[in-house]
Amino acid sequence: MNEFFSIHHIFFTALGYDVSYIEFIGTFTGLLCVWLAARDHILTWPVGLVNVSCFFVLFWQLQLYADMFLQIYFFATGVYGWIFWFRKQPENEPVYALKVSTRWLLGALSIILTACTGFVISNLHNWFPAVFEHPAAWPYTDSFVAVLSIFANILLAKRIWENWLLWVTVDIVATVIYFQKNVRFLGVEYFILLIIATMGLIKWVKTYQKQVN
Numbered sequence: 001m002n003e004f005f006s007i008h009h010i011f012f013t014a015l016g017y018d019v020s021y022i023e024f025i026g027t028f029t030g031l032l033c034v035w036l037a038a039r040d041h042i043l044t045w046p047v048g049l050v051n052v053s054c055f056f057v058l059f060w061q062l063q064l065y066a067d068m069f070l071q072i073y074f075f076a077t078g079v080y081g082w083i084f085w086f087r088k089q090p091e092n093e094p095v096y097a098l099k100v101s102t103r104w105l106l107g108a109l110s111i112i113l114t115a116c117t118g119f120v121i122s123n124l125h126n127w128f129p130a131v132f133e134h135p136a137a138w139p140y141t142d143s144f145v146a147v148l149s150i151f152a153n154i155l156l157a158k159r160i161w162e163n164w165l166l167w168v169t170v171d172i173v174a175t176v177i178y179f180q181k182n183v184r185f186l187g188v189e190y191f192i193l194l195i196i197a198t199m200g201l202i203k204w205v206k207t208y209q210k211q212v213n
Contacts, residue, residue, distance in 0.1 A: 007061045019185045026054030027189040034167075034193050037156060038200030045082035049075060062181055063134045066121045066146040073150055081157035095208045096160045103162070110147050117143035138177055145174050161208050164201035171197055 003009055004021060011021045029051035036044035056071035085093075098106070118140035124132040136142065148170050155163035171194035178187035 005057045007058065017184050022054055022058050023183060023185050026051055026058055027185055030189055031192060034196045038196055038203060042085045045078050045085065048078045052078060062183065063137045064142050065124055065132065065136045066117060066142040070146040070149055074153060077153050077157060084157055093159055094211050095204050097208055098160055098162050106151060113147045114140065114144045117147060137181060141173060141177060145170050161204040164197050164204055167197040168194060168201060
């Protein structure tokens with residue numbers, strides 16, 4: 001069973017690139033999850049739980065430790081988001097917006113938390129060599145993606161439209177990271193996610209504007 005989750009257990013090869021089972025399942029469910037979220041569909045949350053479980057295993061093998069720990073958080077908020085949307089019924093719940101002061105606070109927190117997280121992640125192999133055999137790859141950039149993803153997921157669960165601005169930023173940076181790490185299938189996924197997130201941003205902004213006008 002452990003072999004199935006290995007990045008070396010190949011499902012298929014596309015254009016000379018070997019795609020593992022774990023990368024394929026994580027990528028497919030990730031795309032489906034965001035597509036459902038952009039359309040206000042509650043199934044985004046259970047599909048997302050499968051997605052983050054796969055990515056936890058994948059990122060550990062890629063030494064992207066910030067992303068790995070992020071999946072634990074995503075799993076917890078995925079359960080919360082599922083319950084929240086189920087109770088509220090998203091089709092009847094309005095879309096909200098952040099105050100300007102909250103946006104500035106979010107920006108400042110993102111910088112501070114990225115610096116702190118990056119420092120911790122970059123030292124994991126020194127502090128816990130038995131668990132983390134290799135140094136973290138892209139510790140600060142990876143931490144930036146993790147921090148913004150946390151905020152974006154909170155805003156998504158609360159139905160605040162600015163979540164899509166954060167997801168667009170995350171998807172741009174993550175696409176670069178994954179191509180650099182030579183997980184090109186995952187990189188392609190995040191490029192597609194960038195397109196879907198942009199569509200979600202447009203849809204949610206229009207919905208919000210209709211509410212306030």
